[in-house]
Amino acid sequence: MPVDAGTTAFEIDDVSKVFVGKTPVQALANINLELRAGSFTCIVGPSGCGKSTLLRILGDLETATQGRVITNLPSSNVPKSAFVFQEHGVFPWFNVLQNVAFGEQMAAVGKREREEHARHWISEVGLTGFEQAYPHQLSGGMRQRIAIARAFATGSPSLLMDEPLGALDAQTRMLMQEQLVRLWEAERKTVVLVTHAIEEALLLGDQIVVMSARPGRIKEIIDVPFPRPRKVEIEGTEEFAHMRQAIWESLRDEVQASLRYS
Numbered sequence: 303m304p305v306d307a308g309t310t311a312f313e314i315d316d317v318s319k320v321f322v323g324k325t326p327v328q329a330l331a332n333i334n335l336e337l338r339a340g341s342f343t344c345i346v347g348p349s350g351c352g353k354s355t356l357l358r359i360l361g362d363l364e365t366a367t368q369g370r371v372i373t374n375l376p377s378s379n380v381p382k383s384a385f386v387f388q389e390h391g392v393f394p395w396f397n398v399l400q401n402v403a404f405g406e407q408m409a410a411v412g413k414r415e416r417e418e419h420a421r422h423w424i425s426e427v428g429l430t431g432f433e434q435a436y437p438h439q440l441s442g443g444m445r446q447r448i449a450i451a452r453a454f455a456t457g458s459p460s461l462l463m464d465e466p467l468g469a470l471d472a473q474t475r476m477l478m479q480e481q482l483v484r485l486w487e488a489e490r491k492t493v494v495l496v497t498h499a500i501e502e503a504l505l506l507g508d509q510i511v512v513m514s515a516r517p518g519r520i521k522e523i524i525d526v527p528f529p530r531p532r533k534v535e536i537e538g539t540e541e542f543a544h545m546r547q548a549i550w551e552s553l554r555d556e557v558q559a560s561l562r563y564s
């Protein structure tokens with residue numbers, strides 16, 4: 303179900319996270335961020351700065367040590383957020399159709415209806431003809447397309463993606479980025495995507511959140527001005543090159559700091 307644009311889907315209010323243990327690790331410090339419903343936010347930052355932790359807190363897989371997240375997403379019988387991870391996002395014992403229909407199966411949607419929806423999303427990610435195939439019979443890129451189709455097919459109003467394209471080869475990744483842009487432009491779910499690739503963040507996002515070295519703080523929030531629909535061709539423009547450089551300059555000190563302290 304598309305969400306109402308203009309409202310706030312997630313309000314992150316002074317969130318900090320400390321992992322307790324022998325040596326406590328402060329992953330996040332004082333994060334304040336507002337995510338509009340139907341917006342696409344990309345998070346970039348050095349390794350270990352708490353990006354995944356923030357995503358997990360948004361999706362209720364982790365709790366904040368301090369502060370809170372106010373979630374304002376339409377409630378229904380499906381989970382408010384669907385996750386896509388870098389790998390291991392599909393069930394090896396299910397075929398493609400069963401994998402993509404899984405979310406609606408959990409939501410007790412009837413078999414015929416959920417399979418019809420699943421076939422639609424399988425077609426959207428270009429996997430028609432592979433409905434009966436099992437993940438081990440497919441390439442890594444195809445498996446990742448199943449994970450993305452499944453996330454869309456759950457009907458959740460928000461998608462939380464952690465490096466969803468990170469394990470793909472460069473060409474497949476570029477095609478998948480375009481596919482993701484197209485799917486999102488049609489559906490306008492509230493998406494938060496963690497990536498290490500600045501180009502990917504610029505191609506996909508409405509805003510890019512640059513995080514500092516651990517403990518992760520928000521260093522900068524950059525609005526991405528490129529009009530939609532977007533295609534990878536924008537990567538050849540002068541404005542794109544200029545923004546990529548500016549974001550890299552903002553990130554470079556943080557990456558260096560994270561290498562010093564890790």
Ligand SMILES: Nc1ncnc2c1ncn2[C@@H]1O[C@H](COP(=O)(O)OP(=O)(O)OP(=O)(O)O)[C@@H](O)[C@H]1O
Nearest residue numbers: 321327328329348349350351352353354355356516
């Ligand atoms: N369950 C946990 N217990 C203890 N420490 C944790 C746990 N999860 C994450 N951390 C620590 O919290 C910090 C942030 O981890 P997180 O995975 O959120 O970073 P990240 O920015 O996503 O990293 P990367 O880009 O390398 O995936 C790291 O120092 C990590 O070791």
